[in-house]
Amino acid sequence: MHRQIPITVVTYNGEFLEIPKLMYFDCDLVVYVGIYNARTYDINDCIVVRKAFGFLYGNDLWQTFDFKSIAEFIEFRDNYCGQTEDVCCTITYNGCLVTYNDTKITFKAA
Secondary structure (H helix, E strand, C coil): CCCEEEEEEEEECCEEEEEEEEEEEEHHHEEEEEEEEEEEECCCCCEEEEEEEEEEECCEEEEECCCCCHHHHHHHHHHHHCCCCCEEEECEECCEECEECCEECEEECC
């Protein structure tokens, strides 16, 4: 059984959910896509724009307000899911660790 990470999602494939929903996703299947401008309307029909963290799970695009950056997501995922036995090695280039926002990049053994 895969470990799962709780994420409160606000959109599914570009459509806002009626209310934010807490969902559980397999830790190793959540793929970061980018930061999006999520647009919706308030009670007065004014456009409200918020930054939303986008990720793929399977072929579906989800968005959440839980994270502001990929580094924040990676830290949350690693703390919540723990170190998995699938992680093999850190990636290096010319003998230096490859990092993104001070987070080591790793890959899984096939």
